Amino acid sequence: LVENPAPAGFRLSWRALPLKIVVTVKLVPDTNADKRIDPGTKRLVRTGVETVLNAFDEYAIEAALQLKEKLNDGSTVTVVSMVPESGKEIVRKALAMGADAAVMLSDPGFAGTDVWGTAYALAAGIRKTGFDIVFTGTQSTDAATGEVPGALSEYLGVPGVTNAKKVEYADGKIRATRETDTGYQIVTAPLPLLVSITKSGAEPRYPSLKGIMGAKKKTITVLHLTDLELAKPVGTDGAKVELTELTAPPVRGKGKVVTAADAADGAKQIVDFLKERKLL
Amino acid sequence: MKNVIAFIEHKNGQARRVSLEAAAAARAIADKLGGTAHAVIVGGDAAAIAEQVRAYPVDTIHILADATTDKLIDPAVDALASVAQAAGPSLILVGNTMIGRDVGSRFAARVDAGLNADVIEVAVDGGKVSCVSPKLGGLTITTCVFKSDYGVAAIRPNVFAATQGGGQAEIVEIAPSGKTYTVVVEEEVDEAAAELGVEEASVVVSGGRGVGGPEPFKAMLKDLADAFGGAVGASRAAVDAGWISHAHQVGQTGKTISPQLYFAVGISGAIQHKVGMRTSDTIVAINKDGGVPIGEFADLLVVGDAFEIVPELAKQVRDAKAVHA
Numbered sequence: 001l002v003e004n005p006a007p008a009g010f011r012l013s014w015r016a017l018p019l020k021i022v023v024t025v026k027l028v029p030d031t032n033a034d035k036r037i038d039p040g041t042k043r044l045v046r047t048g049v050e051t052v053l054n055a056f057d058e059y060a061i062e063a064a065l066q067l068k069e070k071l072n073d074g075s076t077v078t079v080v081s082m083v084p085e086s087g088k089e090i091v092r093k094a095l096a097m098g099a100d101a102a103v104m105l106s107d108p109g110f111a112g113t114d115v116w117g118t119a120y121a122l123a124a125g126i127r128k129t130g131f132d133i134v135f136t137g138t139q140s141t142d143a144a145t146g147e148v149p150g151a152l153s154e155y156l157g158v159p160g161v162t163n164a165k166k167v168e169y170a171d172g173k174i175r176a177t178r179e180t181d182t183g184y185q186i187v188t189a190p191l192p193l194l195v196s197i198t199k200s201g202a203e204p205r206y207p208s209l210k211g212i213m214g215a216k217k218k219t220i221t222v223l224h225l226t227d228l229e230l231a232k233p234v235g236t237d238g239a240k241v242e243l244t245e246l247t248a249p250p251v252r253g254k255g256k257v258v259t260a261a262d263a264a265d266g267a268k269q270i271v272d273f274l275k276e277r278k279l280l
Numbered sequence: 281m282k283n284v285i286a287f288i289e290h291k292n293g294q295a296r297r298v299s300l301e302a303a304a305a306a307r308a309i310a311d312k313l314g315g316t317a318h319a320v321i322v323g324g325d326a327a328a329i330a331e332q333v334r335a336y337p338v339d340t341i342h343i344l345a346d347a348t349t350d351k352l353i354d355p356a357v358d359a360l361a362s363v364a365q366a367a368g369p370s371l372i373l374v375g376n377t378m379i380g381r382d383v384g385s386r387f388a389a390r391v392d393a394g395l396n397a398d399v400i401e402v403a404v405d406g407g408k409v410s411c412v413s414p415k416l417g418g419l420t421i422t423t424c425v426f427k428s429d430y431g432v433a434a435i436r437p438n439v440f441a442a443t444q445g446g447g448q449a450e451i452v453e454i455a456p457s458g459k460t461y462t463v464v465v466e467e468e469v470d471e472a473a474a475e476l477g478v479e480e481a482s483v484v485v486s487g488g489r490g491v492g493g494p495e496p497f498k499a500m501l502k503d504l505a506d507a508f509g510g511a512v513g514a515s516r517a518a519v520d521a522g523w524i525s526h527a528h529q530v531g532q533t534g535k536t537i538s539p540q541l542y543f544a545v546g547i548s549g550a551i552q553h554k555v556g557m558r559t560s561d562t563i564v565a566i567n568k569d570g571g572v573p574i575g576e577f578a579d580l581l582v583v584g585d586a587f588e589i590v591p592e593l594a595k596q597v598r599d600a601k602a603v604h605a
Contacts, residue, residue, distance in 0.1 A: 037420045141532055147385035154385075159461075163378055240393060241394040241396060242424060252577040266584040271596045
C-alpha cells in the first residue's frame with residue numbers, strides 16, 4: 001500500500017492487491033510462574049522460568065491469520081520481534097501457527113531499550129518489512145505498560161485502533177469492535193493502520209503438527225542495529241528514562257480469618273471490620 | 281522540563297476522576313519545578329468540562345470544543361501536542377487508563393518523550409523528574425528519571441489526591457489542527473454491568489470461579505458494588521468461562537488496580553490474580569474454603585457461603601450508609 005497506492009476511487013483495486021500483514025510479538029517470562037526478584041542483583045530470577053510468546057500477541061497472530069485466510073488472495077503474515085537471537089525457537093511458534101515469515105531485530109545494542117526505543121526501532125523494522133496493516137497485542141504480560149502500540153502507530157505514521165476484539169475487513173477499510181472501560185465501540189478506519197488486539201479476541205490456535213514441520217522451512221530474517229539505519233540512538237544510551245532505583249514492595253501479611261456462623265453473622269463481621277478501618 | 285500538563289478525559293459531560301487527580305498533581309509538581317500547570321480538554325463538551333476542572337488549581341485550561349468526539353484519539357493527540365509545544369519542555373500527566381495510555385504514548389512518540397506507566401508517585405529533585413511505578417505485577421517498585429525534554433507519566437487512578445483549590449484558571453481555546461481524521465467511531469455501547477471501569481473505582485467487587493456462572497456478576501456482585509458506588513471485577517477463570525467480559529478482568533492478563541477496598545468473592549487468589557490487586561488498600565475475601573491462597577494476603581477472609589453472605593452484606597452496607605446520610 002505504502003509503495004503501491006491504489007488509484008483514488010477505484011475500490012476494487014484493494015481486492016486485487018494482496019495485503020502485507022505484520023504482527024509484532026514479544027517474548028516474556030511465563031505468566032503462570034511465581035516470579036521473584038533476586039535481592040542481591042535486584043533482577044528477575046529467570047532460572048526455572050520458561051520464556052513464552054506474550055499471551056496478548058498470540059491473539060494478534062490469530063487475528064492476522066484469520067484476515068489472511070479470509071482474503072485468501074496471496075496476502076502474507078510476517079512476524080516482527082525485537083528479541084535476542086536465542087529466542088528464535090519461540091519466534092518459530094508464530095510460524096508454526098501459520099505466519100509466513102519472521103523478522104527478528106536482534107542486536108546487543110538493543111539492551112536497555114525503553115518503551116520509546118522499542119516503538120522507534122520496531123517501526124524501522126516494520127517499514128523495512130513493508131506493511132498495509134500491523135497487528136499488535138494490547139500489552140505485554142511482563143512490562144505491561146500498554147504503551148508500545150500507540151507510540152508505534154505514531155512512528156509508522158498511521159492511525160492506531162487499540163484494544164480491538166474483533167476486526168473485519170472490506171474494500172480497504174477495517175471495521176473493528178474495540179473494548180472500552182465500560183463497554184465497546186465500533187470503529188472504522190482505512191488502511192494502512194495499526195490494530196492492537198485484546199484478550200477478548202478469537203482464541204489463538206495451537207500449532208498443528210504440519211504447521212510445526214512447515215515452520216522449520218520458513219524464513220527468519222535477522223536485522224541488526226546497523227540494518228535499521230536509525231537516526232536516533234536506542235538501547236541504554238538512547239533511552240528517555242533511566243532506572244535509578246529498585247525497591248521491594250511492602251509485604252502484605254496474613255490477615256484475619258473468620259468463619260461465618262450464618263449470612264447475617266458473616267455480613268456483620270465484614271461491616272464491623274470496614275467500620276474499624278473507617279471504610280464505612 | 282518545567283511545566284506540567286494534565287490531559288483531561290471525560291465521559292457523558294463529566295471529567296474522569298483520575299483526570300482531576302492529574303490536574304491537582306500537575307499543580308503540586310509544577311510548583312516544585314517552578315513552572316506552570318495546565319489542563320487540556322478536547323471534545324464537544326470541553327467548555328462545560330473546563331468549569332469542572334476550574335475547581336482544581338491549574339493556571340490555564342486549554343480547550344478544543346469542535347465536534348471531534350467521534351474520531352478516537354488523534355484529535356486529542358494533536359491538541360495536546362500543540363499545547364505542549366507552546367509550553368516548552370514539560371511533563372504530561374495522563375490517566376493510566378485505556379484512553380490515557382493511547383493518547384500519552386502516541387504523543388510521546390511525536391516529541392520523543394520518555395514514558396512511565398502506572399505511576400504512583402512523582403518526585404522532583406534538582407529540576408529532574410522521576411516516577412515511581414510498581415512493575416511485574418507489583419513484584420518490584422522502580423524509580424525512573426526522565427532524560428528527555430518532554431516526559432509522559434500515566435498515573436494510576438486513586439493514588440494521587442484530587443485536591444481542589446484555585447478556581448482562577450484562564451480558559452483558552454486551542455486552534456483546530458485542520459487535519460482530516462480517518463478513524464470514525466460509529467457506535468458506542470455501555471454494557472449494563474459496567475457503568476464504572478475497575479481501574480478508577482475506589483471499591484471493586486470481584487467474582488471468580490466460585491460464583492459459578494454469569495448471573496451473579498449482573499445481580500449479586502453488581503448489587504454489592506452498587507451499594508458502595510463501586511465496580512464489578514472478575515478473575516481470569518470467570519472471564520475465560522465467558523461469564524463476564526475481559527474489560528472486567530483483574531490480574532496479569534487483565535488490569536492492575538489499587539482501589540481502597542477490594543472484595544474477592546469465590547476467588548482462590550492464584551498468583552495470576554494476586555498481581556493485579558495486591559496493592560489494594562484493604563482486601564476482603566469471601567470463600568467457602570478457609571485454605572485458599574487469598575487467605576495469606578487478604579486483610580479479612582470470611583469463610584462461608586458467598587451466595588448468602590453477599591446479599592446480606594449489601595443490605596447491611598446500605599443500612600450503615602443510611603445512618604450516616
